[in-house]
Amino acid sequence: MDNNLLDVKAKFIRGFSDKTRLQILHSIQDKELTVSQIVEELKGNQSNISQHLACLKGCGIIVGRQEGKYMYYSLRNKQIKQLLIMMDVVFNQVEEEVAACDKNDQLDCCRREA
Amino acid sequence: MDNNLLDVKAKFIRGFSDKTRLQILHSIQDKELTVSQIVEELKGNQSNISQHLACLKGCGIIVGRQEGKYMYYSLRNKQIKQLLIMMDVVFNQVEEEVAACDKNDQLDCCRREA
DNA sequence: ATAACATATTAGCGTTTGCTGATATGTGTG
DNA sequence: CACACATATCAGCAAACGCTAATATGTTAT
Incomplete structure (x- = not known):
């Protein structure tokens, strides 16, 4: 694959790799939501959420649609939703596997502090 | 979902969100490889690759198997491979979609410098 | 035009990340 | 044992990230 690609x-994948963004994605998995609705749902900070939305949009993961003074965000397409589901499934699987089999092979990515 | 989970x-997802790690994963997608084989294949730095391997292992994405003085790494299971493939497919789709439809909605995640 | 609301953007910060080079650990071999 | 080789880990640094608070932009209603 081309190096830059x-x-x-x-x-693109980094778009999914943040707790807040995962929460946002979950909240709009099946319905469009307004920025303020997302802020409300996550009990988050407006600026913070807005930045994460910009990130997700820049990654091609979500799309925005302006309607009046509201901005509605939703997943870009069905495949993104499927990918989210698959990430979930595989992650849960790995979690179980790690918990059940390899007591010494804990999930604790990179330099995760104690 | 539980907050900590x-x-x-x-x-876990952050494990996939780095160029070097994607290259590593690609190189061991269908076969086990030794650290030095991976270093060779990517023409990378041994320390660097080793750290990325530790990260991938800590994320539960790959597993290591020692054999003599060699350490063989491979994907943890088939589902990880499927997830990689799906990430590929969805990403390519999004790329096309963005390139074809929304000239103004460029893929350029977060604060990606020029 | 002004006010009120919704969202985006900016600045500054502390933390995390990824890199390189040096060093440590581990494993087989003479 | 000493030695070579394979891999892991550490230290230090520069860049990127995520957060908050403040401010700017945009949209509707009065």
Whole structure:
């Protein structure tokens, strides 16, 4: 794969790799929501959520649709939803596997502090 | 979802969100490889690759198997491979979609410098 | 035009990340 | 044992990230 494309792909995936963004994605998994609705749902900070939305949009993961003074966000397409579901499934699987089999092979990515 | 579990899930996904790690995963997608084989294949730095392997292992994405003085790494299970493939497919789709339809909605995640 | 609301953007910060180079650990071999 | 080789870990640094608070932009209603 083209070297630069690989960078873009990494950035694409990084879009999914944050707790707040995962929460946002979950909240709009099946319905469009307004920024303020998302802020409300996550009990988050407006600026913070807005930045994460910009990130997700920049990654191609979500799309925005302006309607009046509201901005509605939703997943870009069905495949993104499927990917989210699959990430979930595989993650849960791995979690179980790790918990059940390898007591010494804990999930604790990179330099995760205690 | 439990708040902490969501953090772990984010870390899990973060495992996939780096160019070098994507390259490593690609190189061991269908076969086990030794650290030095991976270093060779990516033309990378041994320390660097080793750290990325530790990260991938900590994320539960890959597993290591020692054999003599060699350490063989491979994907943890078939589902990880499927997830990788699906990430690929969805990413390519999004890329096309963005390139074809929304000239103004460029893929350029978060604060990606020029 | 002004006011009120919804969202985006900016600045500054502390933390985390990824890299390199040096060093440590581990494993087989003479 | 000493030695070579394979891998892991550490230290230090620069860049990227995520957060908050403040401010700017945009949209509707009065």
